[in-house]
Amino acid sequence: MEKKDEKMLIDREEMVLKGKVEVVGNLIAAKLSGGNIEFFSFGEYFEANPLLEMIEPHAHLKNQIWSDGIIHSFLTSNDITLKIKMTAYNNTLVYHIQNLSPMRINLKMRGSLSTFSWFNPDFRDKIAEMANVHFNFHDGILEGSYGGSYFICVTSNGSMTADIKGSYAIYEIKSNLLPRESFSFAVLGDSSREKVITYSKTVLNNSRMVEDMKKKWIKDIISKIPRLNTTKPEYLLLWKYMWYIILANRATVWNNPALKKPFTMPSKFALRHQWLWDSSLHAIVLSLYDVKMAEEELLNLFEAQKLDGRIPHEIFLSKEFCKLFWGVDDYSPWTTQPPVLAIAVKYIMDSGGEKEFLIKAFKVLERYDEWFRKARDADKDQLMAYIDYLESGWDNAVRWDEAIRLFEKNPFKYKSKYKEIRMAPVEAVDLNCLIYIQREVLAELAEKLGLHEKAEEYIRLANETANKIMLYMWDPENRFFFDIFEENHEQIKVKSPAAFFTLYAGIASKEQAEGLVKHLLNPKEFWTEFPLPTVSADHKEYDPKGYWRGRSWINVLWFDIMD
Incomplete structure (x- = not known):
């Protein structure tokens, strides 16, 4: 892409980014690497790696830019110049090559489409059988059906052949392009086989239509995002892009x-x-x-x-x-x-x-709080317990290591209290801060809905949880809140940012908050290069690249920033 063309894009479009290779639609997601669509997925129904690979001609990437949901790439080799565009809108992916060379070129592409398995071959055949997945090829169109509810088709304006191998299919596409001529490739999904086939023909004849719809969608969402008068100009693109990500x-x-x-x-x-x-x-x-x-x-x-x-x-x-x-x-x-x-x-x-929403929310939250009391509080102390590391949201965090070890040592001991369990029950600091807040919200909702006795009940329950957090989880010597085992309320001496949830909840006293802040701002504990690692940096198991064993996570960071 020439500098002048790049500047025109920057001046004309809402968002222009270098280095971004992804496009998304509704259930469609794809990555472009050079001239290849190296990754593709359609919900949890179909996937490909690669979806499309350029075999001929051999060309290298000269420039690539992402602009309002459309990737623009230029590939060159000797006298060959190819302009590639790819975008996704709703359940349609379009890929377009224009020959900018002075001579005819022979395109040869190959690709694949598989039953979704998270690229796990052991799962692919099983899911294909369970979901009754079928592939079919006719009239230059590869079709896929998942359970008779999700249909997908792969098509192009080139000459396409395909080989179906049960739970997946491979294909090859050839096309001869004169100067300025174009090759189009599309993948479409829908709830109806007839719709997806019919619409695929429309898209191939007018791929620009999909690009225009994508641009319009982006302009519409950007026009509605909150405006921050204090936003520095250099952060404006980031502000737009963050909203684009969540809405996309x-x-x-x-x-x-x-x-x-x-x-x-x-x-x-x-x-x-x-x-x-x-x-x-x-x-x-x-x-x-x-x-x-x-x-x-x-x-x-x-x-x-x-x-x-x-x-x-x-x-x-x-x-x-x-x-x-x-x-x-x-x-x-x-x-x-x-x-x-x-x-x-x-x-x-x-x-x-x-x-109407708030009434529904109150009923849901009340039943949820009752479930916690019945199913996650065996000792009935109003401190709830996690009994599985995956339900904690912190997956393989260091704070669960000892609880997992205890369970594996004597699983029958814990299964007598909880049917489904994979670690010794832990009354976690963050969990109970969230339970405290949940009860405060229930009390506020109850007052708003005129349920005054319910409001009083949840204020009482919230206070009981807060008092127990203060009683059992605070360590005055270390000036820190620790998780505790449900069975004996013994503190688990693993420092994690879960302790700072007491600040967000407003449970910690002023003196406790001062002690916590010292831990927070200590570069040997939590004030690391990327602050708030999921375990204190002075712990022997700290790993800044470990999943929940030392990385910083934005959801945990948010609670601590909002303290």
Whole structure:
């Protein structure tokens, strides 16, 4: 791309970024590497690596830029110059090559499409069988069907052949391009086979239509983002891009009884489910953009609540994948996640949420709090316990190591109190700070809805939890809050930023807060290059590259910044 063309893009478009190689639609996500679509996924139904690879001609990347959801690339080799564009909108991906060379070129491409398995070959055939996945090739179009509910087609204006191998297909495409002629390639998904085939022909004849719809969508969302008068000019692009990310990760799934409403995926490239605390945090952000959208973000979670009151920690797009991963015949496992939901409801309430939504939220939160008391508080002390490291949200954190070791040493001891359990029960600092806040929110909702006795009940329960946090979790010698084992209230001497949740909740006293801040600002503990690692940097197991064993996570950071 010439400098003048690049400047025109920067002047004309909302967002222009170098080094960004991803495009996303609704369920579609793809990455462009040079002239190759090296990664592709369509929800939890289909995937490819690569989706499309250029075999001939051999050309190298000269320049690439991402502009308002469209990737512009230039490939060159000797006298050959190719201009490539790729974008995704809704459930359509389009890839376009224009021959800018003075001579004819012969294009040869190959690619693949597989049943979704998170690129795990052991899962692929099993899921294909469970979901009745079929591939079919006719008239230059490769079709895929997942359970008769999700249809996909791969097509181009070149000459295409395909070889179907059960749970996946491979294909080859050839095209001869005269100077200024173009090659188009498209992937489309829909709930109807007929629609996806018909629309694919429209897209091939007018790929610019998809680009225009993408640009319009971006301009529309950017026009509605909150304006910050104090934003420095150099941060304006970052501000736009952050809003683009959360809104571009919104998704709508059809024919899924557990995901009837749109929601936000943490990532359309890796984390395609709806998670409990992720969506709660997304709703907090969305309440600043569109309160109805924020309400909508939580509705699937409300509907997913089980008869006993538990809200599951994740909702899969694919029931088959959930069954293979968790061993349950459902869209959700048996775990929950950090109860951030009440905080999201509070933000929505303060942003003018509808009364109907608040009534529903109160009922859901009340049942959820009752479930915690019945299912995560065996000693009935109003301190709730995590019994599985994955429901903590902190997955493989160092703070669970001893609890896992104790469970593995004597699992029957703990299974007598909890049916489903994978570590000795831990009454965690952050969990109980969130329970305290949940009860405060329930009290406020109850008052707002005229339920005065309920409000008093939840104020009493909140205070009881706060008092127990102060009684058992504070270590005056170390001036720090520690997790405790449920069975004996022994402190687990692992310093983690969970302690700082007491500041967010307003539980810590002034003197305790001063002690915590000293730990927070100590570069040998938590004030590292990327602050707030998930375990203190002076711990022997600290690993700044370890998943939850020393990395910094934005969700944990948010609670501590908001203290």
